[in-house]
Amino acid sequence: MHPFTLERPRDLAAALILRAEAGRNDAPAEYIAGGTDMVQLLQEYVRRPDRVVSLAGLLDDRIGSTQQGLRLGAAATMADVAAHPVVAREFPVIAEALLNSASPQVRNQATMGGNLLQRTRCPYFRDIGYADCNKRTPGSGCAALKGENRWHAILGTSEACIAAHPSDLAVALVALDAVVELRGPDGERSVPVARLHRLPGDAPHIETTLQPGEVITAIVVPASPAARRSHYLKVRDRASFEFAVVSAAVALEMEGERIKEARVALGGVGTKPWRAPEVEAALSGASLDPDGLRQAAALAAQNARGYGHNTFKIELMQRAIVRAVETAGGRA
Numbered sequence: 441m442h443p444f445t446l447e448r449p450r451d452l453a454a455a456l457i458l459r460a461e462a463g464r465n466d467a468p469a470e471y472i473a474g475g476t477d478m479v480q481l482l483q484e485y486v487r488r489p490d491r492v493v494s495l496a497g498l499l500d501d502r503i504g505s506t507q508q509g510l511r512l513g514a515a516a517t518m519a520d521v522a523a524h525p526v527v528a529r530e531f532p533v534i535a536e537a538l539l540n541s542a543s544p545q546v547r548n549q550a551t552m553g554g555n556l557l558q559r560t561r562c563p564y565f566r567d568i569g570y571a572d573c574n575k576r577t578p579g580s581g582c583a584a585l586k587g588e589n590r591w592h593a594i595l596g597t598s599e600a601c602i603a604a605h606p607s608d609l610a611v612a613l614v615a616l617d618a619v620v621e622l623r624g625p626d627g628e629r630s631v632p633v634a635r636l637h638r639l640p641g642d643a644p645h646i647e648t649t650l651q652p653g654e655v656i657t658a659i660v661v662p663a664s665p666a667a668r669r670s671h672y673l674k675v676r677d678r679a680s681f682e683f684a685v686v687s688a689a690v691a692l693e694m695e696g697e698r699i700k701e702a703r704v705a706l707g708g709v710g711t712k713p714w715r716a717p718e719v720e721a722a723l724s725g726a727s728l729d730p731d732g733l734r735q736a737a738a739l740a741a742q743n744a745r746g747y748g749h750n751t752f753k754i755e756l757m758q759r760a761i762v763r764a765v766e767t768a769g770g771r772a
């Protein structure tokens with residue numbers, strides 16, 4: 441492990457001054473919350489910050505609900521959010537995304553903020569034995585392009601990076617138009633979760649739109665009829681303790697037998713949590729007829745590109761959308 445100074449600021453204002461940064465490997469200081477991702481990266485020499493700034497005890501861990509929606513403090517754990525009765529009843533896609541993530545031990549420790557900012561599971565990024573990784577070392581190349589890329593993205597990729605975004609929670613939140621509240625040295629602001637992560641382009645080492653020092657303080661999820669009739673479908677290599685090969689978060693508002701409004705977001709396939717507006721538009725006004733659903737789902741694949749080992753995801757993604765819409769549509 442690269443030697444670093446662990447900072448334990450007495451309050452959030454003192455933490456922000458240290459201008460730690462999440463989601464970029466060249467940052468000299470980085471925050472740590474539950475530590476379930478960060479410690480692994482420190483241990484493996486993937487992250488080498490000079491300072492690690494602990495957020496323990498500095499951020500809200502409460503889960504609040506009103507008729508307008510849900511407010512999740514950034515320090516709330518995955519386990520507490522998944523078990524909250526309002527989350528399970530009014531926002532099932534969030535509870536299902538969390539319960540299908542990691543293990544009970546990890547969920548007891550991992551926080552909402554840390555989950556959204558966890559780093560990719562690309563094996564070349566996480567193993568410094570591979571020299572070629574633009575995300576870890578800008579300008580070094582991308583070992584995954586011609587290597588084993590079964591786990592990698594088919595949407596939003598670039599010649600510099602094809603790493604898939606790993607968070608299940610983020611996919612559910614993007615489907616529900618959730619917003620993150622941020623606080624930084626220059627004040628507070630809000631950003632839709634859909635705009636928190638960047639496409640890799642030619643700078644895959646910069647993963648988020650956060651400014652230096654900014655922390656996520658809370659996640660706000662608006663209530664809606666669609667949120668109540670929502671579902672998270674995760675396809676993975678084994679039944680637990682595994683990241684998504686492909687996932688689909690679907691939320692539907694129904695009018696009789698027809699879909700009034702659909703929200704569709706995808707995981708395991710995008711370089712960031714992936715919203716599929718073209719699928720949503722095609723589903724609007726449609727019935728749950730399987731042929732129609734299949735045609736709508738095909739629109740998600742319009743700009744998809746496979747890299748060999750991961751090309752199967754183009755078909756799997758469409759099947760996952762159909763299945764998730766059928767399940768959400770079948771809910772009362």
Ligand SMILES: Cc1cc2nc3c(=O)[nH]c(=O)nc-3n(C[C@H](O)[C@H](O)[C@H](O)COP(=O)(O)OP(=O)(O)OC[C@H]3O[C@@H](n4cnc5c(N)ncnc54)[C@H](O)[C@@H]3O)c2cc1C
Pocket residue numbers: 461462463470471472473474475476477478479495499514540541542543546549550551552553554555556557558559606607608609654655656657681682683684
């Ligand atoms: C074995 C295993 C299996 C897993 N499986 C899954 C899975 O199936 N699905 C899934 O979605 N996840 C999975 N995870 C990832 C897990 O969900 C994350 O490790 C966890 O959510 C990170 O939260 P944390 O609080 O521990 O963050 P940390 O590890 O402390 O931090 C992660 C990153 O977020 C930054 N950060 C943390 N909090 C804030 C904040 N409030 N503001 C700004 N920056 C912040 C840190 O600087 C760091 O860069 C798995 C992890 C493990 C170890």
Ligand code: SF4
Pocket residue numbers: 560562563564565572573574575576581582583584585592600601602603644
């Ligand atoms: S896909 Fe991205 S993270 Fe993986 S090796 Fe290529 S540049 Fe690195």
